[in-house]
Amino acid sequence: MIFQEIKNRATSQREFLEGKTHILVGTATCGRAAGALDVIEAFKNELSRRDLEAPVIEVGCIGLCYAEPLVIISKPESLHVVYHNITPELVTRLVEGYILGDDPCLELALGTFETDERGAPYIPELSRFEHELRLIFRRCGYINPENIYDYIANGGFSALEKALRMSPEQIIEEIKKSGLRGRGGAGFYAGVKWEGCRQAPGKTKYVICNADEGDPGAFMDRVILESDPQEVIEGMIIAGYAIGAQQGYIYVRAEYPLAIERIRNALRQAEEIGILGDNILGSGFCFHIGITEGAGAFVSGEATALVAAMEGKRSEPRVRPPRLTESGLWGCPTLLNNVKTFAYVPFIIGNGKERFVSIGTEHSKGTAVFTLAGKIQYPGLTEVPMGTTLRKVVFDIAGGMRNEKKFKAVQIGGPSGGCLPENLLDLPIDFDSLHEAGSMMGSGGMIFMDEGDCAVDTARFFLDFTTKESCGKCTMCRMGTLQLLSILDDITTGKAKLEDLDLLQRLSEDIKMGSLCGLGRSAPNPVLTTLRYFGEEYRAHILEKRCPALVCKDLTAYYILPEKCDRACEHCILVCPTEAIKGGKGEIKVINQEKCSKCGTCLEVCPHEYNAVVKISPISKLPSSPINQDIPAQGGK
Amino acid sequence: MTEKKEQLSHILERHRGERNGLIPVLLEIQKEFGYLPKEAMLKVAECLGMKPVEVWGVATFFNHFRLTPLGKNHVKVCMGTACHLAGGRLVLEALQRELNLKVGETSSDGEFSLERVACIGCCMLAPVAVIKDKIYPKMSPFKVEESLIPYHQKEPAPPEKDC
Numbered sequence: 001m002i003f004q005e006i007k008n009r010a011t012s013q014r015e016f017l018e019g020k021t022h023i024l025v026g027t028a029t030c031g032r033a034a035g036a037l038d039v040i041e042a043f044k045n046e047l048s049r050r051d052l053e054a055p056v057i058e059v060g061c062i063g064l065c066y067a068e069p070l071v072i073i074s075k076p077e078s079l080h081v082v083y084h085n086i087t088p089e090l091v092t093r094l095v096e097g098y099i100l101g102d103d104p105c106l107e108l109a110l111g112t113f114e115t116d117e118r119g120a121p122y123i124p125e126l127s128r129f130e131h132e133l134r135l136i137f138r139r140c141g142y143i144n145p146e147n148i149y150d151y152i153a154n155g156g157f158s159a160l161e162k163a164l165r166m167s168p169e170q171i172i173e174e175i176k177k178s179g180l181r182g183r184g185g186a187g188f189y190a191g192v193k194w195e196g197c198r199q200a201p202g203k204t205k206y207v208i209c210n211a212d213e214g215d216p217g218a219f220m221d222r223v224i225l226e227s228d229p230q231e232v233i234e235g236m237i238i239a240g241y242a243i244g245a246q247q248g249y250i251y252v253r254a255e256y257p258l259a260i261e262r263i264r265n266a267l268r269q270a271e272e273i274g275i276l277g278d279n280i281l282g283s284g285f286c287f288h289i290g291i292t293e294g295a296g297a298f299v300s301g302e303a304t305a306l307v308a309a310m311e312g313k314r315s316e317p318r319v320r321p322p323r324l325t326e327s328g329l330w331g332c333p334t335l336l337n338n339v340k341t342f343a344y345v346p347f348i349i350g351n352g353k354e355r356f357v358s359i360g361t362e363h364s365k366g367t368a369v370f371t372l373a374g375k376i377q378y379p380g381l382t383e384v385p386m387g388t389t390l391r392k393v394v395f396d397i398a399g400g401m402r403n404e405k406k407f408k409a410v411q412i413g414g415p416s417g418g419c420l421p422e423n424l425l426d427l428p429i430d431f432d433s434l435h436e437a438g439s440m441m442g443s444g445g446m447i448f449m450d451e452g453d454c455a456v457d458t459a460r461f462f463l464d465f466t467t468k469e470s471c472g473k474c475t476m477c478r479m480g481t482l483q484l485l486s487i488l489d490d491i492t493t494g495k496a497k498l499e500d501l502d503l504l505q506r507l508s509e510d511i512k513m514g515s516l517c518g519l520g521r522s523a524p525n526p527v528l529t530t531l532r533y534f535g536e537e538y539r540a541h542i543l544e545k546r547c548p549a550l551v552c553k554d555l556t557a558y559y560i561l562p563e564k565c566d567r568a569c570e571h572c573i574l575v576c577p578t579e580a581i582k583g584g585k586g587e588i589k590v591i592n593q594e595k596c597s598k599c600g601t602c603l604e605v606c607p608h609e610y611n612a613v614v615k616i617s618p619i620s621k622l623p624s625s626p627i628n629q630d631i632p633a634q635g636g637k
Numbered sequence: 638m639t640e641k642k643e644q645l646s647h648i649l650e651r652h653r654g655e656r657n658g659l660i661p662v663l664l665e666i667q668k669e670f671g672y673l674p675k676e677a678m679l680k681v682a683e684c685l686g687m688k689p690v691e692v693w694g695v696a697t698f699f700n701h702f703r704l705t706p707l708g709k710n711h712v713k714v715c716m717g718t719a720c721h722l723a724g725g726r727l728v729l730e731a732l733q734r735e736l737n738l739k740v741g742e743t744s745s746d747g748e749f750s751l752e753r754v755a756c757i758g759c760c761m762l763a764p765v766a767v768i769k770d771k772i773y774p775k776m777s778p779f780k781v782e783e784s785l786i787p788y789h790q791k792e793p794a795p796p797e798k799d800c
Contacts, residue, residue, distance in 0.1 A: 033759040033772045065761040216717035216756035254664060254701050255757075295660055295699035298755075312659035312685075314698045330657075373719040373760035380761065411718065447718045461721050465755070471698070575779055577734055597734075600727050601778045 003161045003281050006273055007152055014153035021054045021099055024072040026141055028061035028226040029258055030219075034068035035087065042088035046095045054099055060227020062141030063381035064128075067110055070141070079104050080113040082123060128378070128397045133359065135367050136343040137383045140227035145262050148269040151230040157275055159350035163238045164283040171242040171349065172198060178353035179365035180345075184210055184301070184338035185416065185442040186518065187364070187431040193335060196325040197243040200333035207240045207248035208329065208336040210306060214253070214298040215414030216465065218445030220369045220381055221339040225252065225259035228343075229266040233289060235342030237276065238349060240287040243335050248289040251306055255296060263291060298415070298469035302517045303336045305471065316471045317517035340369055360386035364430035368441070370412075372398045374448035375405060391425040394448065405450035409533070413442025415462040415469075416522035418529030419455060438529045440522060454551035455534035456541055460488040462526040466519065476514030480507055481523050488527070491538060493554040494545040494618075501538055505531060550615040553598050557619045560602075562588045564612035572602035572613065593622070644669050645677055649684040656685055659695055663702060672703040700755070708743045708750035710788040712736065713767040717756030724777070725764040729753060731778035732766065735785055749788070 023043055027036045043056045062070060067084035073094065074080045081104050083094065090108060097103040104112070104120070111121035123129060134140075143150040151157070163171055176191025197205060209232060213221040224232060236248045252260055267289055270276035278286045292310050299305045300315040307329050309315040328334025344366060348356045360366050364386040370393065373379045377399030384393065394400065394407060401407050411419045412429075418439030420427070427433055431441050449458065463485045472478045487504055490496040508524030508531075515521045531538060540546045547555040560572070560581075565588045572589055573581045580595035581602060589612075591602070603613040616622050648665045652658040662685070666677050673696050682689040696702045714720075714729045733739060736749050743750040759765050762774035766784070773784050 029758055030761070033762060033774070068761075214755070217719055217760060219756075219758040219760070222758055255754075293661065293664055294701075295664060296701035296755075297699050309660060309699075310657065312655075312657040312695070314694050371760070373763070374722055379719075414718070445718070447722065449722060453722050458722070461718065577731070577778075597730075599731060599734075599778045600724070601731075604777050604779050 010149040010152035013149045019076055021075045023054055023056045024059045026061055026070040027058040028223055030061055030065045031068045036069040038088045039069045039086050042091035046091050057144050060140045060145050061223045065380040066378045073098055079116055082110045083108045084110040131392050131396050132382055133367055133385050134383045135347050145227055145229055146265050148230055156230050157234055159346035160234050160237055163349050168242045174353050178348045178356045182337055183340035190341055193325060194242055197333050197335040200326050202333045204332045205243055205245035206329045206332055206334045207236050207245045208334060209236055209250040209339060209342055210336055211250055211252035211339045212294045212300045214301050215443035215445050217373050217414055217447050218371050218443035220371050222256050222259050223381055224339055224343055226262055229263045231343045231346060232339055233266055233270060235345035237287050238345050239335055241285055246286050249292050251292045251294055254293040299471045299519050316473045361430045363432055370444045370446045372446050375402050375450040376448045377402055386430045387428040389426050389428050401450050408451050409449045411447040413440045414445045415465050416440060416525060417442045418525045421533040452549055454547055454549035455530040455537045456491055457551045459526045459530045460492055463488055466523040474515045474520055476511045477520030480511040484527060491541045492552040496542045498542055544618055546618040550617050556615050556617040557593055557622050558591055558596060559614055559616050559622060560589050560591055561612050561614055564610050565589050566610050571605040575601045575605050653684050659685060663696060672706045705743055708748050710749050710769045712751050713754045715757050715765040716753045719760035720764040723763040727778050728764050728766055728776045731781040735781055
């Protein structure tokens with residue numbers, strides 16, 4: 001089939017759909033976790049019960065994780081409404097109100113895609129969308145990832161069709177001039193890598209897409225693959241054509257079953273219509289893509305380690321040179337890029353490099369994708385122009401901190417990144433500015449911390465992760481990170497000395513120098529940045545045995561304020577798993593510190609009107625055992 | 638038992654001699670058996686022309702592979718960054734206490750097993766625990782006991798299955 005025919009078919013399918021009322025439900029993993037599949041079931045039941053016909057279509061993720069399950073109802077000649085936090089119970093209301101009737105149920109809506117005088121927010125004007133610029137996420141959540149025609153009707157594969165009419169050199173030139181940098185973390189110029197691979201001698205070459213997203217707290221690659229897998233496939237085919245490869249692989253974590261299923265489906269459909277496989281779109285170019293499932297190792301995200309895993313070996317990085325572009329998979333020149341890097345390719349080729357170059361900062365072009373998690377109002381995913389300040393991301397996009405708490409820090413780039421404090425909020429984010437601040441773009445996972453989070457404990461958390469994930473090849477990484485962790489353990493348990501801070505610093509620098517791959521070289525970043533920006537907190541732990549955020553268990557005790565304890569209430573006693581709370585009915589409750597396991601359950605269950613349970617640090621500040629059972633009860637409530 | 642053995646030889650037959658097929662083979666075996674039995678790994682080595690230690694090396698390298706069978710009710714606690722900040726460790730400790738298991742262990746009656754995982758990608762629901770594939774959002778030590786109740790009811794023991 002020639003491309004125009006495919007496109008016509010896609011357009012008519014789309015027009016047919018848009019001609020009738022239809023329902024889109026976000027069913028990426030995040031939507032499913034929030035109950036999207038039950039919502040679909042409810043819609044189907046409700047529609048068939050009333051003998052109504054309206055297609056219910058599964059789409060991907062729009063990036064508003066806090067609003068899941070998310071439903072969009074599109075009615076021809078009427079409002080397109082986005083509904084948030086929909087439960088099966090609310091489905092009847094929606095079907096009755098808007099599918100059957102003309103009431104768009106705006107009280108359940110997040111907003112509408114048209115301006116409306118009834119006052120529902122206009123989606124493009126929501127603070128989040130005003131600051132966002134979606135290039136690679138523009139289709140996510142709006143198209144059916146399991147229907148390739150939906151992708152094509154929305155401009156998909158036009159870039160491929162265009163690319164096949166260009167010469168490989170022209171494409172590489174275009175990518176080079178676009179200034180696209182690899183989105184896997186290190187930010188190497190993609191065009192340079194492509195050129196190197198094209199020029200490397202060898203008949204057999206490979207394209208590998210790195211979808212081994214291992215950073216705990218980053219999930220953008222999963223979202224793209226679940227919401228718009230064709231975009232990545234299109235980028236890979238163009239890359240294959242440009243470097244002269246005929247085989248590509250997507251290396252994806254086995255922990256992402258839905259992404260794997262949707263890629264597999266997308267590959268099959270692309271082959272069926274002649275966009276993938278032999279003689280692509282009649283051009284004579286052949287390219288196949290296979291899926292390799294990864295078995296979960298953070299270090300596999302490193303390019304040479306990933307190739308080792310694909311060859312069936314332990315996923316250990318090796319010395320470079322030779323670069324993968326010279327000797328990669330099975331010794332052949334290999335182009336390895338991240339999911340997002342490939343996803344940008346159709347945009348750049350389709351719209352021309354100029355559009356891409358016009359976005360971003362001098363040395364970081366285009367957009368940046370971040371996942372937002374932690375103590376913010378609106379967790380989710382966002383795509384903003386490079387150079388957007390952290391302040392905009394925190395307050396305008398993520399809605400500021402939850403529970404009126406104060407912003408303390410943001411950890412960017414997961415275990416390889418760093419922890420940035422409040423005074424860097426006006427930092428324009430790009431590859432280079434983050435590097436200077438001691439962090440890195442890394443995966444692009446952002447975790448926001450408020451005043452109730454401890455900087456030392458967070459550094460310890462990341463170190464604990466990297467020690468477990470170190471492959472063990474380099475001594476400095478294997479033993480050094482373990483040593484760092486043990487010092488951090490000492491600090492969080494009040495056993496450290498002030499000199500240990502120097503040791504932390506020196507050892508961190510040595511680990512950076514003495515490790516082969518990115519994992520080891522960046523593992524000390526969380527320690528170094530917290531030392532740099534939150535040194536006071538380290539000193540409080542060591543000198544005063546005090547955890548200012550009241551997080552570190554060994555430096556904190558639970559205490560029941562006698563003046564606030566209700567006496568008649570026994571919530572804490574009933575739930576304490578170690579029977580550490582004393583006090584009968586009508587008596588003030590007291591925690592036996594020796595028995596207390598510091599699980600925090602008493603604090604959780606103490607009714608809000610009393611809020612009698614508090615945390616105290618340092619433990620030496622604990623009031624000496626006050627009023628006890630001996631004191632007669634002075635009446636309850 | 639014979640059925641499982643047949644399954645194993647089917648899997649191995651498909652990949653005979655492909656050294657680079659090691660990880661896919663192990664993934665398939667784990668899907669079939671729920672873990673990697675020692676006998677199966679020895680067979681894999683023989684079939685792919687590798688030393689057993691090479692297979693063992695790979696099987697122990699990746700987090701996804703398990704060398705012991707899972708409990709009937711497998712409990713996973715997310716220890717991703719967002720869950721950690723939201724108190725995931727307290728949830729894990731509460732589960733350890735309630736189930737009387739350490740991380741990575743399976744109870745002697747085969748009912749429960751406990752595992753910590755790096756991130757299941759539901760950061761907005763933190764802290765999260767997964768019991769028998771059902772996601773329990775916004776967990777707390779207090780909710781642990783209650784969420785386990787449906788799984789504590791013992792059913793009549795199923796006919797013994799092994800590999």
